[in-house]
Amino acid sequence: MPTNPYAWIEESLATIHRADWYRSVQTVHGLPGATVFLEGREVINFASNDYLGLAGDQRLIAEATIAIQEFGAGATGSRLLSGHREIHRELERAIASLKQTEDSLVFSSGYLANLGTITALVGKRDLILSDQYNHSSLKNGAILSSAEILEYPHCDVEALRIKLSQQRQNYRRCLIITDSVFSMDGDLCPLPALLEIADEFSCMLLIDEAHATGVLGDTGAGCLEHFGCTGSQLIQIGTLSKALGSLGGYVAASANLIDFLRNRAPTWIYTTGLSPADVAAALTAIKIVQQEPQRRIQLWQNVALLKQVMQQQLPKLKLLPSESSILCFQLPSAPDALKVGQHLKSVGIFAPAIRPPTVPTSRIRISIMATHNLTHLEKLVKALSRI
């Protein structure tokens, strides 16, 4: 008797439930913003990556609508076939100008930008050094590349140096990959030290700016600008879907590297070009990032205020070290985190529990927006003081 080859799925789901790792979606209604309607009820939104409040901005909506009317709903093909438009290049030039690089290339998502770039840059004879807390797209890009992968402890520059001094000579090319803002912790990679090590051991360095673009640095250029390293040679990957409020990913680097990716990155070559609406929305967002620094200033004021108040009034909450607009506090277990997340939701605060396997320890993740006002922040602190 042949056994049901799909029976294992039910068992696996049961295991996921038992561990309290089960995930499901929650339906949001209306425009995205500092408050949203979640399952029919208005909540203050501390769950989104829309740091500057641009996803629901009328200017992005208007420009996306015009682009659909002018260029259609879809790109119709790969950029190398029928899917390339002048607005794609315009967006790539705008990203390069924001990031102060020679050129850039847009992908259908940040995830695909990481997969495609890493697989194009290294292969079997090469070595990847990867921060232990890196985003899934970096980790899976590394696996897909077939390079040898060594993980180093989170942000541990000395451990990285030791691994390189032992291993570097055994490989052809070497690539160091790291989040710049760690997405589930909120801390920053030690960029100046990483640049130095990359130089010393002749390694390429790739940073993932998903949570830094539009947010960090005086002009919103990201982590390089924040650390005063603008112009350094490295590869910057990012997304159009967080502070830029649209959809898509990008790579910003030298003109040569971008030219190479157009010829060698499979997730760019063999996939449909970004839709006109996404391109137009992202382009409008970049202009706003450059023309309205007050949004960033407001965001950092909100972050500073919330941190200060939480440290003073809620000293028992175990805040993880953060230098970004992501603030996390740790909880002993996944069920605890779920319970706190549920409680917050019941009092009108949307701040999700993040559990293994996404992170090693369970936590509540609060992401702060430029468009949160004082009342929003006060309500959060009040709700937290009751747990």
Ligand SMILES: *Cc1c(COP(=O)(O)O)cnc(C)c1O
């Ligand atoms: C969100 C995220 C991505 C993926 O970007 P998408 O455009 O949403 O696919 C990649 N890296 C990090 C660190 C992220 O947080």
